[in-house]
Amino acid sequence: xxxxxxxxxxxxxxxxxxxxxxxxxxxxxxxxxxxxxxxxxxxxxxxxxxxxxxxxxxxxxxxxxxxxxxxxxxxxxxxxxxxxxxxxxxxxxxxxxxxxxxxxxxxxxxxxxxxxxxxxxxxxxxxxxxxxxxxxxxxxxxxxxxxxxxxxxxxxxxxxxxxxxxxxxxxxxxxxxxxxxxxxxxxxx
Amino acid sequence: xxxxxxxxxxxxxxxxxxxxxxxxxxxxxxxxxxxxxxxxxxxxxxxxxxxxxxxxxxxxxxxxxxxxxxxxxxxxxxxxxxxxxxxxxxxxxxxxxxxxxxxxxxxxxxxxxxxxxxxxxxxxxxxxxxxxxxxxxxxxxxxxxxxxxxxxxxxxxxxxxxxxxxxxxxxxxxxxxxxxxxxxxxxxx
Numbered sequence: 001x002x003x004x005x006x007x008x009x010x011x012x013x014x015x016x017x018x019x020x021x022x023x024x025x026x027x028x029x030x031x032x033x034x035x036x037x038x039x040x041x042x043x044x045x046x047x048x049x050x051x052x053x054x055x056x057x058x059x060x061x062x063x064x065x066x067x068x069x070x071x072x073x074x075x076x077x078x079x080x081x082x083x084x085x086x087x088x089x090x091x092x093x094x095x096x097x098x099x100x101x102x103x104x105x106x107x108x109x110x111x112x113x114x115x116x117x118x119x120x121x122x123x124x125x126x127x128x129x130x131x132x133x134x135x136x137x138x139x140x141x142x143x144x145x146x147x148x149x150x151x152x153x154x155x156x157x158x159x160x161x162x163x164x165x166x167x168x169x170x171x172x173x174x175x176x177x178x179x180x181x182x183x184x185x186x187x188x189x
Numbered sequence: 190x191x192x193x194x195x196x197x198x199x200x201x202x203x204x205x206x207x208x209x210x211x212x213x214x215x216x217x218x219x220x221x222x223x224x225x226x227x228x229x230x231x232x233x234x235x236x237x238x239x240x241x242x243x244x245x246x247x248x249x250x251x252x253x254x255x256x257x258x259x260x261x262x263x264x265x266x267x268x269x270x271x272x273x274x275x276x277x278x279x280x281x282x283x284x285x286x287x288x289x290x291x292x293x294x295x296x297x298x299x300x301x302x303x304x305x306x307x308x309x310x311x312x313x314x315x316x317x318x319x320x321x322x323x324x325x326x327x328x329x330x331x332x333x334x335x336x337x338x339x340x341x342x343x344x345x346x347x348x349x350x351x352x353x354x355x356x357x358x359x360x361x362x363x364x365x366x367x368x369x370x371x372x373x374x375x376x377x378x
Binding site for chain 2: 015019021023025028030031032033035036058062063065066067069073075076077078082086099100101109
């Protein structure tokens with residue numbers, strides 16, 4: 001997605017060969033017009049997959065997910081990283097954040113999904129695929145089917161992409177980074 | 190806002206006289222079409238206030254805030270409840286969540302705001318006003334001006350509204366709850 005690649009090149013910060021910060025338009029400050037276009041792009045790709053619900057993970061997944069939900073006229077569920085006191089009958093899995101270097105519990109109220117739901121997973125980044133695997137495990141507990149995976153920025157040099165492809169899922173990443181060596185991004189088109 | 194009041198009556202759950210759960214359309218599952226209308230409503234109210242940026246708090250504030258940002262063509266910053274390892278030069282304040290009954294650190298990268306920014310604060314709920322006061326303190330540290338406060342659901346029987354009004358801020362709440370006794374919501378129109 002050209003518009004997104006331009007935003008990353010212009011407004012992203014490459015901290016080192018592995019870490020890209022996009023706090024200026026997605027992960028801390030959000031550019032709603034760009035997110036609106038991102039939502040339309042995911043919707044175009046997944047329009048004929050009979051998706052019944054979109055699922056993402058708080059907090060940075062919410063913006064791309066809600067604009068996808070707007071474009072597809074579908075509800076969006078965000079998984080929580082801690083269990084609020086008002087949650088009834090939660091389902092949860094343990095996960096690990098490489099960015100924050102700590103374990104966390106990924107959690108959802110069981111009534112949010114039904115047997116037979118066909119889920120489109122939307123997330124801001126794909127790197128090691130740890131968040132995806134936790135999501136996948138949670139969906140398994142609910143009897144929901146994963147119909148697609150929409151990623152805003154994929155670090156293709158880390159193992160997440162391959163893990164997901166090997167499992168046969170339909171994955172669609174809007175910007176695929178081959179490498180970020182010497183402060184320059186090489187794209188996979 | 191009629192559409193929102195109807196959603197609360199139809200899809201909200203009154204847990205007791207003080208706690209309203211709206212996990213079916215805002216705080217866990219999100220209804221993007223409703224959030225789109227909410228965004229337009231805030232935009233209509235604050236259109237002539239020369240707002241430069243919208244600020245909210247993760248996670249439940251993000252959906253109403255990004256749709257307000259879309260309608261006003263403004264960037265949205267979400268304050269974080271923990272400090273990510275990649276944050277450069279953070280500003281923070283201590284806050285307290287009554288819902289979760291615990292302290293947390295509200296945190297923002299200092300580059301997100303500039304001296305002279307005129308801020309519209311958007312949040313999902315207003316109860317005791319604790320989140321607002323933490324936000325206010327953080328804005329003070331950045332030299333930003335608070336130009337308006339947009340609340341989706343206000344529990345008017347708690348002290349937040351009065352605290353904010355007494356300080357002279359322009360507050361606009363889309364649904365104002367006078368009481369929730371015996372499982373019935375009384376609205377302030």
